[in-house]
Amino acid sequence: MNSLLEVRGLSVGYGKVEAVRTLDLRVGEGQIVSLIGPNGAGKTTLMAALIGLLPCSGEVFYQGEPLLPHHDVAHRVGLGMALVPESRELFAPMSVEDNLCLGAFSRYRRGDRDYSGTLEEVFALFPRLKERRQQAAGTLSGGERQMLAIGRALMGKPRLLMLDEPSLGLAPRIISEIFTIIEGLRQTGVSILLVEQNARAALRASDYGYVLEVGELVLQGPAAELAEDPKVIETYLGRRATTTPTPQPA
The missing domain is CATH 3.40.50.300 (P-loop containing nucleotide triphosphate hydrolases)
Incomplete structure (x- = not known):
């Protein structure tokens, strides 16, 4: 390998x-x-x-x-390369969707302005984030904040x-869910x-x-x-x- x-x-x-x-x-x-x-x-x-x-x-x-x-x-x-720190470093007053879009900033700087497809992929991985896309990140539960932090990193296509x-x-229960998602990411390459x-x-x-x-x-x-x-x-x-x-x- x-x-x-x-x-x-x-x-x-x-x-x-x-x-x-x-x-x-x-x-x-x-x-x-x-x-x-x-x-x-x-x-x-x-x-x-x-x-x-x-x-x-x-x-x-x-x-x-x-x-x-x-x-x-x-x-x-x-x-x-992408790092999701243990502190998660979310922008609490901003919406879930805005936090996710910030994850694509490096792509934006390279001239890639079309990341709507990646956003839908992240929402498919984390349906709860799609349900709360307009909700402020600071109001999410701990598990949802972790999902958002991972989703934001994935927006950069690492x-x-x-x-x-x-x-x-x-x-x-949430730990089990997070690790199931982590294992599933292997299928995305x-x-x-x-x-x-x-x-x-x-x-x-x-x-x-x-x-x-x-x-x-x-x-x-x-x-x-x-x-x-x-x-x-x-x-x-x-x-x-x-x-x-x-x-x-x-």
């Missing part, structure tokens, strides 16, 4: 404090890749560096081409969608890098997974295998690993 995003030896720091150290990571075309770990592990820092919000060292390749320090957020969004804690603060504390939901939806602790990768592998790893089970899935008893001599 071809790499859409490849990270080699990435380090990110705040002053003298390294939040992420010499990290290697890969997202293949059409893949959902999850990054799990505890609070403070450096997951959000990594996402911010990849989209160009934080300086970093190391190498980042997107579609086989290097992303350089002077490639700012606007440049990366123009290349087809090839790589980075989701930072999409389940944060949501009820279990979008690749997804998913940062998530809900390890069970993340690994269930993903093809491959990484475990980040204190800024360093400690485990990686196919998501189905990580979900059966004893350390992942005990630390992140909230249950004890089961082991097969050793046969005793008669």
Whole structure:
């Protein structure tokens, strides 16, 4: 599988404090890749560096081409990268539809003024947003705000969608709905890098997974295998690993 995003030896720091150290990571075309770990592990820092919000060292390749320090957020969004931050960053007084249309701003700058078809695609994914298209974003429920944040990112027609804690603060039923939508996005050709504390939901939806602790990768592998790893089970899935008893001599 071809790499859409490849990270080699990435380090990110705040002053003298390294939040992420010499990290290697890969997202293949059409893949959902999850990054799990505890609070403070450096997951959000990594996402911010990849989209160009934080300086970093190391190498980042997107579609086989290097992303350089002077490639700012606007440049990366123009290349087809999109980040949905955990804070969602919606414009609360503006309507749902206006928030969505802002997601197509990079396309507008390139001269693409016809994004009505994409708007209808987003409404097909999130029927509740269509019902509330004239409603102020600030009046939506938590789940609806998350749908709006994802929908706004999709308006830019990204090839790589980075989701930072999409389940944060949501009820279990809504989390299940959000992850069903995330899995469905694979069919549209979008690749997804998913940062998530809900390890069970993340690994269930993903093809491959990484475990980040204190800024360093400690485990990686196919998501189905990580979900059966004893350390992942005990630390992140909230249950004890089961082991097969050793046969005793008669």
